Amino acid sequence: MERTLVILKPGCLQRGLVGEVISRFEKRGLQLVAMKMVQLDEEILKEHYAHLLDKPFFPWLRDGMMAAPVILCCWEGYNAVQVVRDMAGATRSSKAVPGTIRGDYSVSSQENIVHTSDSLENAEIELKRFFVESDFCNYTSPLNPFKYAPDEM
Numbered sequence: 001m002e003r004t005l006v007i008l009k010p011g012c013l014q015r016g017l018v019g020e021v022i023s024r025f026e027k028r029g030l031q032l033v034a035m036k037m038v039q040l041d042e043e044i045l046k047e048h049y050a051h052l053l054d055k056p057f058f059p060w061l062r063d064g065m066m067a068a069p070v071i072l073c074c075w076e077g078y079n080a081v082q083v084v085r086d087m088a089g090a091t092r093s094s095k096a097v098p099g100t101i102r103g104d105y106s107v108s109s110q111e112n113i114v115h116t117s118d119s120l121e122n123a124e125i126e127l128k129r130f131f132v133e134s135d136f137c138n139y140t141s142p143l144n145p146f147k148y149a150p151d152e153m
């Protein structure tokens with residue numbers, strides 16, 4: 001089963017939306033396999049947002065991501081990377097469709113509540129960036145037969 005990284009950004013924590021956002025992933029049927037609260041630093045953010053280092057907004061993005069702690073989560077499920085990405089909605093929250101996390105809780109391009117991995121390859125890289133192997137809890141939900149067809153488990 002696929003695993004993907006979600007970061008509940010500082011604004012999500014400060015605005016008291018952590019429970020709401022986690023609840024959405026739970027209700028969708030995804031399984032939480034790792035979670036921790038950390039204060040990010042400049043070094044890891046330069047690595048995580050390497051594709052944006054030369055953008056004029058990078059200093060604001062970096063400072064915003066260090067403005068309060070974040071909550072790192074690993075969610076597991078069938079097609080989890082795409083499912084979670086679609087639940088987050090468009091990067092520019094003002095264009096995000098209502099019903100998505102960004103579309104329901106934000107209007108900003110920068111302060112957009114969650115980070116989600118954008119591909120299976122990047123999910124693996126990002127999960128290794130923020131977690132060590134012992135952070136992952138391997139357990140099987142007894143509800144899996146009620147959530148999945150045999151070839152989806």
Ligand code: DAT
Pocket residue numbers: 052057061090091109110111112114115116118
């Ligand atoms: P996503 O988070 O949807 O994967 P991304 O990887 O292109 O989007 O950008 C990472 C983060 O950078 C994004 O969540 C918020 C910030 N960002 C992106 N484009 C921005 C912009 N035009 N202005 C301000 N912040 C931006």
Ligand code: MG
Pocket residue numbers: 116118
């Ligand atoms: Mg991205």
